[in-house]
Amino acid sequence: MVKKSKKITDHSAEEKILAAAHKIFTTKGMAGARMQDIADEAGINKALLHYYFRDKEKLFEVVFLQEAQKFFPKINMIFQSDLPLFEKIEKFVNEYIDEMQENPYLPWFVMNEINRDPDNFLYKVWGKNNLPQPAKFLEQIDKEVKAGNIKRIDPMHLLMNMISMTIFPFIAKPMFQRNMRMDDVKFKEAMEQRRTEIPNFIIDSIKK
Amino acid sequence: MVKKSKKITDHSAEEKILAAAHKIFTTKGMAGARMQDIADEAGINKALLHYYFRDKEKLFEVVFLQEAQKFFPKINMIFQSDLPLFEKIEKFVNEYIDEMQENPYLPWFVMNEINRDPDNFLYKVWGKNNLPQPAKFLEQIDKEVKAGNIKRIDPMHLLMNMISMTIFPFIAKPMFQRNMRMDDVKFKEAMEQRRTEIPNFIIDSIKK
DNA sequence: ATATAGTTTAACCAGATGGTTAACAAAAAT
DNA sequence: ATTTTTGTTAACCATCTGGTTAAACTATAT
Structure with a gap:
């Protein structure tokens, strides 16, 4: 069971989300940031945000602590x-x-x-x-x-x-x-x- | 027609709103501030906010420019x-x-x-x-x-x-x-x- | 008293927003 | 080949939120 790429997109969705969230959160702040904006910025469906990062608070936490x-x-x-x-x-x-x-x-x-x-x-x-x-x-x-x-x-x-x-x-x-x-x-x-x-x-x- | 106080509360409602808005806006920012919070803080009905200050943007503007x-x-x-x-x-x-x-x-x-x-x-x-x-x-x-x-x-x-x-x-x-x-x-x-x-x-x- | 203008409220509405669901698609495992 | 797991989406829902409305209340003017 090789753990290589599972599909074309690989794990890049998660990374795209993080990058997008980074940008949106940091420019609009936690209150001003919209999950839809983040999804748009990442070019993915809003539900994916919740698939990878349970909710807004969690996503925020990951994005920030990372930096x-x-x-x-x-x-x-x-x-x-x-x-x-x-x-x-x-x-x-x-x-x-x-x-x-x-x-x-x-x-x-x-x-x-x-x-x-x-x-x-x-x-x-x-x-x-x-x-x-x-x-x-x-x-x-x-x-x-x-x-x-x-x-x-x-x-x-x-x-x-x-x-x-x-x-x-x-x-x-x-x-x-x-x-x-x-x-x-x-x-x-x-x-x-x-x-x-x-x-x-x-x-x-x-x-x- | 004297332009003295029209009722017990006088014009204090407006002032109470401004003070409350000041506090809420400055602690939570424009995006984080809730009109209801401001109304509660001022101890008045939410609709009064709109009576005195057309909308959130206007209220914000007045509060801030004042300072x-x-x-x-x-x-x-x-x-x-x-x-x-x-x-x-x-x-x-x-x-x-x-x-x-x-x-x-x-x-x-x-x-x-x-x-x-x-x-x-x-x-x-x-x-x-x-x-x-x-x-x-x-x-x-x-x-x-x-x-x-x-x-x-x-x-x-x-x-x-x-x-x-x-x-x-x-x-x-x-x-x-x-x-x-x-x-x-x-x-x-x-x-x-x-x-x-x-x-x-x-x-x-x-x-x- | 009654009309009038200004003040205040409860109830309501439309749109936005965070989050869920169910179904579908693509890989991986069997 | 088929089953399972993982990834992705469209559609939907509940709630929140800014804002509106219509009615009631208050003080003053007539």
Whole structure:
């Protein structure tokens, strides 16, 4: 009993559904997404959605966890690495911008669901044992401050600043684009610049 | 014919609706909000919503514009004022934090709707003649750079950084609260600190 | 008092939406 | 070859939801 392809379409239906659901969910949010839209986008019958993924909630969960569970561990690894502070900042910013260039909807998606049902959502993403561990990063900042290598700064605010500057422009993309008259190309260019602009901005602020 | 109160309830129904709609819209977004929820929250019959505000779209528009149209001009005034750069930064950050302490839902609301239908939404908020005018602010930065008063920096990125650091923590509040184990009091404290932390962080970064 | 204009409600309606069903088609197993 | 399993569809259903209607109620004007 070979487990090769069963029909012409193979298992691609499931994949098409996931891709379609990804797109619809992330652009319209959970409440705004229509199962029919997802089916149309995937080019299949609506009933198939329920065949592969019991209901809307389940489909949503699969789609999202798929993305989140491969990204957040990366960030955690950076936080917990032994890199020098400035390099760590640079790596963090670059890793995040990588992710958001590939999945421009993700930050929006995350914020959306975090607001909808914080506890349930955050549990799904990080689970019991996959919590973000900024502790080491915060301690590292504290150590550098005490060693007199950088200026006095509250590590929490530094972390908040870094995260905010990195993520927010992607969430507020339409606003920035409109208010600063940027087309998609120009916006992408700006985000590429931020790979160095943000670390430089931070380092300029805290270095002595 | 005096135009005083027509009945016991006076015009409070309309106000109750607006308050209720405000709450529901901002917590659940346009798509997630139910007219029935709004009616329940206001303690009135659903049909009254349509009596006072033709339909959901109109109600939404009124609720939102009410908030936005009194806030954005304030920001514009700061942008266009003749304050020195550092003071302007401080004022901008403080004005924004004021607004978000009062209306913690607003930034989320704005982001939500901006993503739903950028053009229509941004037109409603800023209209034809109420566009944000960061130009003067950007030029001011440019001037200070050229005068050699501050370090070389792209004004656009500086603006993005400032806005991001100010707004994002409010949008991502549940995430920060969970990941950094902050209760509501601690979070509010942190945001109060940011009134000075953010300007200091920026100024430290750009001053020579 | 009675008419009038404004306010509020219960009941209802049409369309959208998530989800189900039963039948059919294609592979795989026997 | 035929039976079983897996994949797919059209048609359908129950419920939700935005919106309407017609009737009742309230305060004021005449």
